[in-house]
Amino acid sequence: MFFQGERGKYIGFYALALTNGPHFGPIAGGYIALNLGWRWIFYLNAILMGAVLAVFLVSFPETLFSRTEFSTLENRSYWQRLAFRGKVIDRRLAPSDFLNNFRMLRYAAVVLPCVYYMTTNTYGSIIFVLTASSISEDLYHFNTGQNGVLLGVPLTLGCLIGEACTGWISDWLINRYARRHDGYRRPEARLHLAFLGLFLPAGLIIHGVSVAHRAPWIALAVGMTVASVGVQAGTTLVYSYCSDCYKPQAAEISTVINLFRQIFAFTIGFYAIPFGEGHGYDVAWGTFAAVNFVTWLPLILLMVKGEQIRKKQGSPKMHEDL
Numbered sequence: 654m655f656f657q658g659e660r661g662k663y664i665g666f667y668a669l670a671l672t673n674g675p676h677f678g679p680i681a682g683g684y685i686a687l688n689l690g691w692r693w694i695f696y697l698n699a700i701l702m703g704a705v706l707a708v709f710l711v712s713f714p715e716t717l718f719s720r721t722e723f724s725t726l727e728n729r730s731y732w733q734r735l736a737f738r739g740k741v742i743d744r745r746l747a748p749s750d751f752l753n754n755f756r757m758l759r760y761a762a763v764v765l766p767c768v769y770y771m772t773t774n775t776y777g778s779i780i781f782v783l784t785a786s787s788i789s790e791d792l793y794h795f796n797t798g799q800n801g802v803l804l805g806v807p808l809t810l811g812c813l814i815g816e817a818c819t820g821w822i823s824d825w826l827i828n829r830y831a832r833r834h835d836g837y838r839r840p841e842a843r844l845h846l847a848f849l850g851l852f853l854p855a856g857l858i859i860h861g862v863s864v865a866h867r868a869p870w871i872a873l874a875v876g877m878t879v880a881s882v883g884v885q886a887g888t889t890l891v892y893s894y895c896s897d898c899y900k901p902q903a904a905e906i907s908t909v910i911n912l913f914r915q916i917f918a919f920t921i922g923f924y925a926i927p928f929g930e931g932h933g934y935d936v937a938w939g940t941f942a943a944v945n946f947v948t949w950l951p952l953i954l955l956m957v958k959g960e961q962i963r964k965k966q967g968s969p970k971m972h973e974d975l
Contacts, residue, residue, distance in 0.1 A: 657827070660893055661822075661823035666820075668816065672885055675779065676881070686798075753905050754905045755909075757899070757906055762894070762899070762962065765951040766955070767909060768913065771948075772948045773945060773948075776853065776857060776921075777856070777887075788934075789873070792867055793870055808878070811880065811881025812884065815849065815852070815882040819846055819885065823842075823846055823893055826845055839960060841956050844955060847953070850887045851946070852883035852886070853883025856883065859875060860938060861934045865934045
């Protein structure tokens with residue numbers, strides 16, 4: 654929907670919503686649970702999602718079109734585009750078409766950022782959401798409302814700081830590269846902001862050491878704020894970079910990124926608290942920080958050799974006219 658030179662800024666808006674859902678929610682959810690009961694968290698979510706779905710049905714006209722048949726959408730009204738029947742592919746659907754998402758796994762410029770992002774989202778966001786209530790209740794005897802504030806405010810603040818330093822600056826970097834190279838926007842130019850991802854392991858270590866030494870709650874808040882700067886920067890950069898590399902396949906790439914993110918986040922519930930209680934939160938969180946740092950290192954490889962790797966692997970053949 655947006656040109657490459659402004660993609661980082663607008664993907665940043667999407668990334669803010671994506672990362673701050675589990676951050677902003679506990680601020681309200683803690684007091685809802687405290688005053689109305691935990692069931693009302695689910696009731697209100699169902700009501701809100703039902704209302705949003707109703708808005709979606711009448712406000713999301715089709716934007717996907719073949720550039721070789723531009724008139725397909727150009728001559729259709731708003732309401733006709735809501736019930737889109739134009740060309741998406743120039744043949745009948747086959748069962749193999751539903752595997753297109755997984756075909757993108759053969760490309761290093763997709764898989765390596767996905768592996769990094771799955772650890773970033775899990776160890777910089779979900780881990781705090783999962784463990785906050787048990788940790789703060791044990792250390793400070795907080796109720797659900799106080800737990801929600803301690804969790805939500807630092808994480809939301811950190812993401813706002815992270816996005817202020819990422820999306821629009823990555824656009825500036827890629828546009829500056831284009832001015833120096835006859836209009837060619839090299840996707841790897843965005844990855845010069847990858848160092849912002851190092852805020853995440855730093856924040857994890859601060860948080861883990863603070864919990865292990867039973868520090869005041871403000872120390873935990875600082876750790877979560879620092880970590881979420883890295884989460885937001887990593888989210889925006891991964892989505893922007895992968896979309897830049899394979900624009901016609903952006904939809905498939907987004908589903909692959911989300912698949913990695915959700916599967917890995919699902920596993921954290923089985924080992925985070927047992928690891929922290931059994932070996933100390935400083936050791937556990939330090940281990941997670943090390944894992945995230947190791948998955949961050951390939952971004953440096955892509956920054957230097959990404960273009961050569963993409964040329965060697967070639968481009969996907971699907972959706973070439975989009």
